[in-house]
Amino acid sequence: MLFKVEMQVNIPSSLPKAQADDIKAKEKAYSQQLQRDGKWPHIWRVVGQYANVSIFDVADNQELHTILTALPLYPYMEITVQPLCEHPSSIHNQQ
């Protein structure tokens, strides 16, 4: 199942820089492993914002929930999820 996920990151200025940098490094490693696994095929920066738009390719809602809630930056994120299905005009995924 494909999902569009938007993540807005709001790290409080009260969080010490070293701690924020550590969380960001863990986030990058976690994200890149999921990208290599094919579960997170797209991640794009939203221009001018500390936010991304991502596409996830997972088995079901539960798997996406498990992945998102394990994000190291999860406590500092606003996340919106939209399920996707095939567009009738798409030239991809035709059988």
Ligand SMILES: O=C(O)CC1=CCC(=O)O1
């Ligand atoms: O910087 C972001 O958009 C948050 C994020 C998600 C995965 C990652 O590596 O950073």
